[in-house]
Amino acid sequence: MTADRPVIRVDGVSRWFGNVVAVSDVTFDVMPGITGILGPNGAGKTTLLRMMTGLAEVSSGRITMFGEPVRRNPELYRRVGVMSEHEAIYPYLTGREFVLAMARLRGVPDPNDATDRAIELVDLVKASSLRMGTYSRGMRQRMRLAATLVHDPEVLVLDEPLNGADPRQRYHFQALLRQLAARGRTILISSHILEEVEELASTVMLVINGKLAASGEFRAIRAALDHRPYHVRVVADDPRRLAAAIVQLESIDAVEMEGDGGLVVLSTHVRELQIELPRVAARVGTRLRRVEPLDDSLESVFGYLVEG
Amino acid sequence: MVTVFRLTVRQLATRGRIVILGVLGLLPVCITWLMTSDSTAPSVAEYEAVVLSGMMAASIVPLIVLSIASVSLGHEVGDRTLANLVLTPLPRWKLVVAKVAASVVVAAPFVLGSAAWTSWLAFNHDATALVAVSAATAAALVMYASVFTWLGLAVSQAIGAGLLYIVLWEGLFSGFVSGIRFMSVRHYAAAIMHGLDPRRFADAPHVSLAIAASVAVVVVAFFGWRTTLRLSRMDVP
Structure with missing residues (x-):
């Protein structure tokens, strides 16, 4: 993958549920670094991300990652980490058990070592032996991030990852994402909070009513906002x-x-x-x-x- | 695959579920004990029809398996944890095999324990009968597990749909309508029992053991394939 080739390509993608159009003819490329998908609640961000990660079918158009189709392509998930908006956890597992299970499922060669590293990365070593059902929302988010990072993916797709995080966690999380981006990772992060994306992403996609309202460098969009x-x-x-x-x-x-x-x-x-x-x-x-x-x-x- | 299996076993083997399934499993044992200890004990044929066919194969076994297999994937859809499993390089068929296997392992102690204990009491500690009843129950268990795992993924109200199937199809129609008999798990379980111990269900017409075993394999493979297909094509929440 060369630096000028997009990692993810979304080409004329639409998705409708009956008569409701959730995403309408969206086209954009995602390059290495941090890209923010910004839009109000119900704008179609999550549907778009679910299609981009192969969780949902497109009604029309095409999405590729590393030039491969994202749907029905399980092998792709060795290179991709996805953190959904929902707190989908197994409350009966400890944090460490959860991350370890995800490491094993993704075929990590040394899952124990990778698990320890991922938990350390999100600063939750002390809580890792507690059941996830006892965690606060912020802790769950961080442990889920550890599970998303455990196989050191090249692409990270994070849907509203800062929900429930306190300011300290937010700062830690943002620093971690910047670190990963600096190492050449492609990070796609969605949010409905302008400042959240502004602090992280240099490139943004603005989604409203299922359409791509604007896209490009955040500074140019911010300048438009200032006037x-x-x-x-x-x-x-x-x-x-x-x-x-x-x-x-x-x-x-x-x-x-x-x-x-x-x-x-x-x-x-x-x-x-x-x-x-x-x-x-x-x-x-x-x-x-x-x-x-x-x-x-x-x-x-x-x-x-x-x-x- | 082993990780999914282990996760599913932990997910399914909750304390509340174990207690309920234990009570359900003990039911045929208690009824058999009461029947055999009564001076006017029923004939073997009556016992086979009422307890083995009517109660075990058509009610207790499917009920136990329904309560486990239908939630093995169904709950993962409901609580949105399914994404954790499908966003991995694991082929979908392996996921389905792990889920069905976990359902079988969790249900087996209740279903097979109940069947073995019941036949041990009813047939005066006859080892052949014990093997026949246990093997037939095991076949029914795997078939039902495959069917109900698919149902849990395909239908939002899987428990309700499964109960209707058990009561109407396996319990009612397959007992009266001969054509339906050949489309019911209960019928093939009885055929396997008869094949392994010809004294069991001696009066009823049966397909051969080989055909019954083949049908069991086909049922498991067919619903396993349907579940895999569904898992590959569905939108994962």
Whole structure:
């Protein structure tokens, strides 16, 4: 496999369930490094990943990994590690037993040694002798990651792997993925949280309503996001006086009064607004009760990108 | 394959299930003991029809095997652990063989223990009868395990569908309709019993032991193949 050849190729793939189209004519390539699949819940990310790992059939199109078909090709799983979104564990097994079983199933030459290494990698040595049924969600995720990594796969497909992880685990996990990517591994990670993917992936695929809304370098997409107008709702003791004061700010594009003592501010410079708003409020002698973004959900971000 | 087998045995041999299956397995033994200790004990033919054919081959054995084999793959679909097994280089047929083998091993102590003990009591410690009943029960066990493993993967309500099959097909229709008899596991189990010990089911018409054994192999192979096919083609949750 040369560096310029895609590891995974998704070519005009669609999947429908009856009349519902879950994935619609999606085409992209995945190269070595970390690629993020980003999209709101229900966008079709999991269906796409399941088709890419051979767990689900495509309705039309073709998916290949290392130039081979992914479906009905068990030998491929010697080179691929998949961590699904669901916490599919055997609660009666200890963490070590689980990872060891996965090592044996994938034909690892020295499964005991590989198991110890994988558990060490996710920093769960102490808990490895406990049954997985007693684990917290974060611990389960980490032990499942150990099971995914135990055969040292060339390709890692991780569906919402940071669910349930605390900040420390999240940091450890991200460091581990960067380390693997630096060693030439191909990592595909899905998430519905923009920041999660931003911290990890240089390349992103934005999926919305089963379609590929945007793809490419994260920085270019982020730059587009930075020029997007945001709606911010501000509740203050004296909204009229505050509105009169902030409307003169350069960071504000428009201000609209709400009936219940609130203001809706439209701004393309949210960072400046964050700094200036408390200063102005203090200057005019009104207290800020609440400041909340109205359209910070991923759906609105996607909506903006798609419209743009 | 050994790993899948071990995982499945641990998954299936839960304490609650063992207790229930133990009670089910003891049922024919208790009934046989009561029948043989009564002064108006039934004839051998009556005993064979009621206990061996009606109770063991058509009820107890399939019920025990259904409760085990239908969940060996079925539960893995329900709790989404099946992906752990299929995302490995293991060929699907090996996965199915391991699952059926694990079901057979978990069910065997209850099914074969019950059959052997029952025949030992009923036929006055006759070793030939014991071997015949045990071998026929073992054949029924493997056939049912193969059928119910497939059912667990093919049907979402496998226990319900299996119960209907046991009650209507094996229990009711195969006892009355001669054509259906040749499509029932119960019939071939009785034929194997008769083939190994001609005194058993002496009054009923039977296919030869060779044909009965061949049918058993075909049934196991056919449903094993269907399960493998299903496993290869299905969307794994």
